[in-house]
Amino acid sequence: xxxxxxxxxxxxxxxxxxDLSLTVPDGAFCILLGPSGCGKxxxxxxxxxxxxFDSGAIRIAGExxxxxxxxxxxxxxxxxxxxxxxxxxWTVEDNIATVPRLLNWPGRRIRDRxxxxxxxxxxDPESYRRKxxxxxxxGEQQRIGVARALAADPELLLxxxxxxxxxxxxxxxxxxxxxxxxxxxxxxxxxxTHDIEEALRLATVIAILERGRLAQWGAPIDIVEHPASxxxxxxxxxxxxxxxxxxxxxxxxxxxxxxxxVGVPLSAxxxxxxxxxxxxxxxxxxxxxxxASGRAIGIIxxxxxxx
Amino acid sequence: xxxxxxxxxxxxxxxxxxxALLFGMPQLAPLFQWSFPGVTPxxxxxxxxxxxxxxxxGLVLVAGGAATIIGIALAIFVTRPAGRDFRxxxxxxxxxxxxxxxxxxxxxxxxxxxxxxxxxxxxLFLYGLLPxxxxxVAGLEGVPAATRDAAxxxxxxxxxxLRDVDLPLAAPVILAGVRVSVTIAIGTATIGxxxxxxxxxxxxxxxxxxxxxxxxxxGAVLVALFAILTDMLFARLERxxxxxxxxx
Numbered sequence: 001x002x003x004x005x006x007x008x009x010x011x012x013x014x015x016x017x018x019d020l021s022l023t024v025p026d027g028a029f030c031i032l033l034g035p036s037g038c039g040k041x042x043x044x045x046x047x048x049x050x051x052x053f054d055s056g057a058i059r060i061a062g063e064x065x066x067x068x069x070x071x072x073x074x075x076x077x078x079x080x081x082x083x084x085x086x087x088x089x090w091t092v093e094d095n096i097a098t099v100p101r102l103l104n105w106p107g108r109r110i111r112d113r114x115x116x117x118x119x120x121x122x123x124d125p126e127s128y129r130r131k132x133x134x135x136x137x138x139g140e141q142q143r144i145g146v147a148r149a150l151a152a153d154p155e156l157l158l159x160x161x162x163x164x165x166x167x168x169x170x171x172x173x174x175x176x177x178x179x180x181x182x183x184x185x186x187x188x189x190x191x192x193t194h195d196i197e198e199a200l201r202l203a204t205v206i207a208i209l210e211r212g213r214l215a216q217w218g219a220p221i222d223i224v225e226h227p228a229s230x231x232x233x234x235x236x237x238x239x240x241x242x243x244x245x246x247x248x249x250x251x252x253x254x255x256x257x258x259x260x261x262v263g264v265p266l267s268a269x270x271x272x273x274x275x276x277x278x279x280x281x282x283x284x285x286x287x288x289x290x291x292a293s294g295r296a297i298g299i300i301x302x303x304x305x306x307x
Numbered sequence: 308x309x310x311x312x313x314x315x316x317x318x319x320x321x322x323x324x325x326x327a328l329l330f331g332m333p334q335l336a337p338l339f340q341w342s343f344p345g346v347t348p349x350x351x352x353x354x355x356x357x358x359x360x361x362x363x364x365g366l367v368l369v370a371g372g373a374a375t376i377i378g379i380a381l382a383i384f385v386t387r388p389a390g391r392d393f394r395x396x397x398x399x400x401x402x403x404x405x406x407x408x409x410x411x412x413x414x415x416x417x418x419x420x421x422x423x424x425x426x427x428x429x430x431l432f433l434y435g436l437l438p439x440x441x442x443x444v445a446g447l448e449g450v451p452a453a454t455r456d457a458a459x460x461x462x463x464x465x466x467x468x469l470r471d472v473d474l475p476l477a478a479p480v481i482l483a484g485v486r487v488s489v490t491i492a493i494g495t496a497t498i499g500x501x502x503x504x505x506x507x508x509x510x511x512x513x514x515x516x517x518x519x520x521x522x523x524x525x526g527a528v529l530v531a532l533f534a535i536l537t538d539m540l541f542a543r544l545e546r547x548x549x550x551x552x553x554x555x
């Protein structure tokens with residue numbers, strides 16, 4: 001659990017973070033969301049003490065972070081950033097091994113961990129471990145950046161717009177990876193982005209920041225359904241928020257079991273947004289729905305989407 | 308990287324030519340006698356060229372070594388958070404050191420330090436500091452901010468950041484500064500002979516004073532070859548120090 005209590009930070013007298021309080025539960029995928037300059041990156045960088053705060057307290061698992069030596073604290077926390085910052089003069093293996101080496105892990109354990117992480121990120125360990133960063137594509141570099149952040153099995157992962165600089169297809173793949181890693185490891189992740197779609201897709205809980213203050217805190221669906229202010233409503237998409245809402249709900253929630261319709265069925269796990277898209281494509285107002293094994297279990301109708 | 312064939316290496320041939328002339332200059336006496344009849348002796352003989360070179364190289368090594376150590380140390384200091392405020396001051400001081408002609412430094416240093424090698428070392432040191440500081444600062448500041456941010460975020464200490472990230476990545480640029488500084492110092496050291504230091508400039512100034520052109524040529528050719536050879540050796544060192552995984 002990470003607790004931020006009344007955190008404030010000023011640069012040249014101008015508040016960038018203003019009396020911010022948050023509690024991120026263990027295992028959460030917490031996204032700090034907001035426009036540029038809202039203080040989200042500053043807040044993230046306070047958690048590993050890269051940025052000092054003026055007042056308030058931050059506790060990780062009940063321990064005040066100012067009671068832990070900076071370097072020891074950072075070695076316990078994974079850190080991945082948009083510009084990646086791989087060490088260009090080190091191989092992929094050396095890059096991933098950075099924190100385990102700082103922690104004096106034995107060589108054999110480091111080697112095994114690098115292999116394990118490359119496999120986790122779906123990169124072939126034997127062909128990648130000896131490569132240098134400049135030999136990798138942007139997406140591969142970011143995977144190594146994520147592997148490096150995970151290397152010493154940190155209790156907490158901080159990610160500052162990690163997928164902001166890669167192309168949309170690679171970003172999509174990386175989002176799937178991090179969602180899968182979060183589901184598999186149950187690590188607490190604090191993730192900064194200005195991309196509302198990314199936030200809705202990944203977060204278990206979202207903190208929307210507006211000029212250094214907390215504008216709203218809640219599950220993605222709450223934020224889209226009940227925006228707390230005009231700022232939040234505008235930010236989560238104005239007119240587009242209806243579509244975002246459909247994107248957050250699954251067909252299973254609205255389907256009519258037992259009925260049947262013609263055509264290729266959609267999975268009950270697909271979102272209502274996909275259902276709408278497919279209906280539009282097929283010029284129909286009803287679609288068959290199948291379970292994970294492909295067995296037809298019901299239908300979804302256009303009217304069900306807006307219920 | 309392609310391994311160069313040592314026989315095809317210009318460095319080797321310049322080195323061979325330099326060593327041959329350093330030891331074999333007296334054997335060229337008939338050539339100089341024939342080219343400049345009337346000049347006796349035809350080859351400088353107030354000391355062996357090897358001894359002159361040894362003294363010359365010693366001056367450059369001491370002054371260049373001191374300039375390198377102090378220059379890099381100052382550059383590291385002004386690129387750390389604690390020394391950032393001194394960055395402009397240090398650059399200005401180094402630039403002022405560079406604007407003093409070495410001859411003027413010699414003239415000023417002789418009354419304080421007396422004749423001999425010491426004023427020359429001071430002049431070479433002051434003159435050589437600027438390129439080293441400027442390059443070292445540029446190299447250290449050229450380390451990508453993202454790499455440093457990631458390094459700090461992962462928990463490298465200030466010392467580890469310097470040793471494992473800043474210095475290896477800045478090494479090629481730092482070395483280029485040392486290369487310029489030392490190459491210039493080899494040429495500049497010759498004027499030390501005017502205040503009593505033994506250098507390859509000694510035959511040059513003797514020749515100028517006594518109107519003996521062969522001495523001037525002998526000294527100048529050896530100094531030039533020494534400077535070129537040193538520059539070539541630095542080029543090799545630069546290639547060798549290039550961090551792996553970075554384009555040359």
